[in-house]
Amino acid sequence: MLAGGSEMYRVEDTMRRIAVNAGIKEVNVFAMPTGLFVSLDDGECSTVTELETVKKRAINLELVDQVNEFSREFADKRIDLEELEEKLTEVEEHTPSFPFWLQVIGAGILSATLMVLFLDVYDWVDFPVAGLIGASGYWMDAWLKRHTKVRFLAELIAAMEMGLVAILVSWLVPASNVNNILIGALMTLVPGLAMTNALRDLFMGDWVSGIVRMCEAVMTAIALGGGVGIMIRFLGA
Amino acid sequence: MLGMQVSFNFWDVLINLVFSYIATVGFALTVNIPHRVIHWSGICGCAGWMVYWLLARAEAGRMLSNAFGAFAVGLVAVVLAKWKKCPVTLFSVPGLVPLVPGAPAYMVVRRLIDGEYLEAQQMMMRVAIVTVSIALGFLLSTLFQETLNKYLRRLKLREKLKK
Numbered sequence: 001m002l003a004g005g006s007e008m009y010r011v012e013d014t015m016r017r018i019a020v021n022a023g024i025k026e027v028n029v030f031a032m033p034t035g036l037f038v039s040l041d042d043g044e045c046s047t048v049t050e051l052e053t054v055k056k057r058a059i060n061l062e063l064v065d066q067v068n069e070f071s072r073e074f075a076d077k078r079i080d081l082e083e084l085e086e087k088l089t090e091v092e093e094h095t096p097s098f099p100f101w102l103q104v105i106g107a108g109i110l111s112a113t114l115m116v117l118f119l120d121v122y123d124w125v126d127f128p129v130a131g132l133i134g135a136s137g138y139w140m141d142a143w144l145k146r147h148t149k150v151r152f153l154a155e156l157i158a159a160m161e162m163g164l165v166a167i168l169v170s171w172l173v174p175a176s177n178v179n180n181i182l183i184g185a186l187m188t189l190v191p192g193l194a195m196t197n198a199l200r201d202l203f204m205g206d207w208v209s210g211i212v213r214m215c216e217a218v219m220t221a222i223a224l225g226g227g228v229g230i231m232i233r234f235l236g237a
Numbered sequence: 238m239l240g241m242q243v244s245f246n247f248w249d250v251l252i253n254l255v256f257s258y259i260a261t262v263g264f265a266l267t268v269n270i271p272h273r274v275i276h277w278s279g280i281c282g283c284a285g286w287m288v289y290w291l292l293a294r295a296e297a298g299r300m301l302s303n304a305f306g307a308f309a310v311g312l313v314a315v316v317l318a319k320w321k322k323c324p325v326t327l328f329s330v331p332g333l334v335p336l337v338p339g340a341p342a343y344m345v346v347r348r349l350i351d352g353e354y355l356e357a358q359q360m361m362m363r364v365a366i367v368t369v370s371i372a373l374g375f376l377l378s379t380l381f382q383e384t385l386n387k388y389l390r391r392l393k394l395r396e397k398l399k400k
Contacts, residue, residue: 061270061327068324097269106266110334113260117253117286118340138267183343188267190339197330199372203379225346232350 011036014071018084021075033212066091100142107188108135115184125175130184133169137162138188152223155189159227162186167235182228189224191217257286257335265331274327277317281332285310289336303367304374306336311378315385325382329375338367 012029019027019040026041035053067088074084098106111134112127137158144154166181194217202210261282265275289306293299314328341364348357 061265061268061330063269064326065271065274065323072322098266103267103269106263108263110260110263110267113256113263114335114339117256117260117335122252179343179347183340186343187334187337187339190337190342195368196333196337196371196375199368200375203372203376221342225349228343229346229350232347 014067018071018074021071031206031209033209033216060097062097063091103142104135104139107138108132110134111184111187114187115180118183118187119180125173126177126180126184129166129169129173129176130181133162133165133181133185134188136165137185141189152219155220155223156227158189159186159224160231163228163231164235167231178232186224186228189220191220191224194220253290254283254287257290258283260335261286261331264334268330270327270331271323274317274321274323277321278328278331281310281313281317281328282335284313285332286335299363300366300370303336303338304370304377307333307371307374308378310336311375312381315378315382319385333371333375336371338364341367 011031015029015031015036015038016027019029019038028037028039028041030037033054035051037049037051039047039049041047070079070084070087070091073079074081079087108131112131115126115130116122140161141154141158144157148154162182162185166178166185169181170176170178194213198210198213198217200210201213258279262275262279264282265278270278285306288309289302292302292305297305310329310332314325314332317328318325341360345357345360345364348354348360
């Protein structure tokens with residue numbers, strides 16, 4: 001339900017609050033990035049425990065916001081339990097999202113502008129190139145993720161594609177710099193955020209999820225670095 | 238650090254302001270942020286980057302400038318979240334993006350490919366330090382958030398008592 005990349009303590013907190021507002025006396029929630037357990041005790045004889053696994057993980061902030069909104073409404077008694085469930089299922093299935101082309105453009109401008117920011121030099125030759133390559137890499141990554149189940153394969157191949165295009169461009173346009181282009185372009189897929197999130201989970205005392213996320217971030221970084229490395233090694237830049 | 242001198246021109250500031258805003262908005266698009274807060278998340282990223290950039294320009298050191306940048310992102314995110322009534326994550330996730338150590342991380346890979354392992358190790362250390370200091374800065378801002386919450390709660394209690 002809360003696969004949208006929220007912090008673990010927030011997931012647990014929201015679940016607990018919903019349950020308490022639904023009139024249940026004792027609630028225990030244990031959330032991990034790969035699944036969550038909920039145990040409900042209504043104070044009579046039976047305890048209900050449910051386990052749900054989370055397969056799909058991606059950062060989707062709209063989902064986080066919507067679920068938060070609903071639980072707030074529920075706490076204020078503006079909607080009842082059935083309505084809440086109905087709304088949650090609906091949001092889970094059709095999360096309102098930006099059209100895909102807009103996301104790709106977002107990735108493009110992200111990599112172009114970040115390249116300038118990071119390097120602190122204004123090289124306008126690499127600026128559009130980094131944007132284009134970043135956008136194409138993001139598109140490639142999203143497309144591959146739909147077609148393969150193997151984790152990190154999409155990142156690996158997207159990074160290879162970015163490296164390839166960047167080197168080709170540097171052959172065609174001698175004024176450009178492969179390193180600069182790739183620094184910008186790779187930022188669309190770099191897991192720096194997952195890393196920071198992982199550290200934050202650790203600070204909040206969610207050891208399991210912190211370690212799992214850190215592992216994920218490191219693996220993604222290795223996949224990206226490996227992909228670019230293979231291409232640079234092959235084509236010699 | 239104190240008594241430092243910051244030298245920059247208007248053009249630099251303008252480019253950094255605008256580009257950090259645009260970059261954050263770009264990232265916000267890819268993580269599918271709710272439409273109503275997209276502009277504010279951009280502001281948040283912009284604030285964090287400007288703090289980082291000014292401190293880095295003032296030669297405050299990599300660790301301090303990153304920590305303070307992340308701290309600024311956290312502060313702005315908390316204030317915006319209170320105001321807009323939505324989770325802090327909405328602002329802090331895109332806001333931290335410009336601070337991510339992308340360039341040194343790439344240089345690690347590059348050095349490894351070229352077989353310069355010692356330099357790669359140095360760079361890796363740098364990435365680790367930057368990441369940890371970002372997390373620390375953000376942690377400090379969570380402290381601020383807790384204090385703010387407590388203060389607000391006390392304020393509400395006092396109002397109730399008056400009634």
